[in-house]
Amino acid sequence: MQESNVDDTSIELRPPNAEDGLSVYQLVSECPPLDQNSAYCNLLQCSHFASTSVAAIHEGGLVGFISAYLHPERPNTLFIWQVAVSATVRGQGLASRMIKHLLNRPCCSDVQYLETSITESNKASWALFKGIARQLKAELGTSVMFDHSKHFGGLHETEGLVRIGPF
DSSP states (O other), rough: OOOOOOOOOEEEEEOOOOGGGHHHHHHHHHHHHOOOOOOHHHHHHTTTTGOOOOEEEEEEEEEEEEEEEEEEEEEEEEEEEEEEGGGGTTTSSSSHHHHHHHHTGGTTTTTOEEEEETTOHHHHHHHHHHHHHHHHHHHHHEEEOTTTTTTTTSSSSOEEEEOOOOO
16 A cells, blocks of 8 residues: 655645545445445435535545444444545545544534444454554444344355453
């Protein structure tokens, strides 16, 4: 992987808006192994879930995106749905910076746990969330969230639930 020479401080972090939806769709398509959602889903993420999602903007273009939401049954838990970072800015800790940015928003003031799902083969996501757990000085636990056979009919790798906290 080629490291970027983009100055991290030149990347603005902000809540996304509906106008970012198509750019999110395009960014995710460039970030395997992320599952491609529909453009409509990305529009909803950028509008209905804007307060708990983050867009990273560099020179007017989207270079990073996190979709997340407060768990409806556990409002002290932020579930991170997807993390996408453009190849042009990888290797600078942008994903960690976006997560910390989210945790510092007023809507996340009661958050004590982070959750996400990760397939066993997604080494980059495992490294990211293990690093976040270390930074937060919190435990990282795992369990099966959606099983390869039971939930995906053998069409998708098992998604492991990763839970970090309390912090």
